[in-house]
Amino acid sequence: MSPESARIDSPTTPAVDGTRIAYQVRGEGPPLVLLAGQANNHHWWDGIRERFTGRRTITLDWRGVGDSDKPDGLYSTPVLAADVVAVLDALGVDRADVYGTSMGGRVAQHLAIDHPDRVGRLVLGCTSPGGPNAVHRDPAVTRSLGGPGPEALRALLELMYTPRWLAENPGPYQVVGDERMTPVSRRGHLRASNRHDAWAELPRVQAPTLILHGSDDLMTPVANAELLHGLIRGSELAVLPGSRHAFFHEFADVVTPRVQEFLG
Structure with missing residues (x-):
């Protein structure tokens, strides 16, 4: 069994609501x-967390995924940030550096806004401030993700990775969602991500921040x-040419050293 696929113990702790x-x-x-993306568990970071040598890496399964409880309600980025604090x-x-991608980046924003004493340095990848001022994806992209199962999966993979990488890496893929999610929790994650709006509060962020993004996302x-x-x-900004939404995975050889340099 490879190190990235080895089982990691998953103890649990209660969030504020139990x-x-x-x-x-x-x-x-x-x-x-x-912090992983929407509808994904800690395996989102397989093959990446091992690169952070000399670090105590902490992941979690969002409420609604993996080994965490799957409640019917209470899904929002501030609630998910409070779940991180509970962990x-x-x-x-008392204080940790935070690296969040996609919806995890939205949650990381609220960690830095609502719990500034808990965040040392902050890395935000492939994410958005949310709200009406953000730049939203083309509706055709959203429609492509709502098709029949195989077609939606292929559309998602093509949004995540470049064609060359997909041709050379047949899977399995760890960034396409947790199959154990209930329909209710899946809708909860979608709602949390779509309703995220930290625009007015982001100027309050005190943590030194690195922003990473794929140019072709x-x-x-x-x-x-x-x-x-x-x-x-x-904040510092780095855009990775030719990369898509999962740039942090496909281009880990470039991205992870940049993150490590920033974290110090």
Whole structure:
């Protein structure tokens, strides 16, 4: 069994509302929280977390996915941020660096806004400030994800990865959603991501911030990276040419060292 596919213990801890949140810890060193995308569990980071040597990496299964409880309601990016805080409390971690991608980047924004004392350095990947001022994907992209199962999966993969990478990597893929999700929790994740709006609050972010994005991302258009850069004072921006939504995975050889350099 490869290191990235090895089973990691997933203890649980109660969130504020009692929902049990599963989390996973690997490695030793300064804590780094890795936050996955919408409708995905901690396996989103398989093959990447191992690259953060000298770090204690912390992941979690969002409420509604993986080994966490799957409640009927209470899905929003501030609620998910509070779930991350519950995991940090369970681990006795006062402050951690945070790397969030896609919906995980939206949640990471609220971590830095609502819980500034818990965030050291912040990395936001392929994400958006949300709300009416954000740049939304083309409606045709959204429609492509609503087709029959095989067609929707292919559309999602093509949004995530370049054709060359897909041709060379037949799968399995860890960024296409958790099959154990209930329809209710899937709708909850979609609602949390779509209703995210941190625009007015992002100037309050105090954590040193690195913003990363793929130049060819059609899922979350790259213009959102520029918006985040303008809203978060002193932030750094890096756009990876020729990459799509899962740039952090496909181009990990370039991206992860850049993140490590920023985190120090």
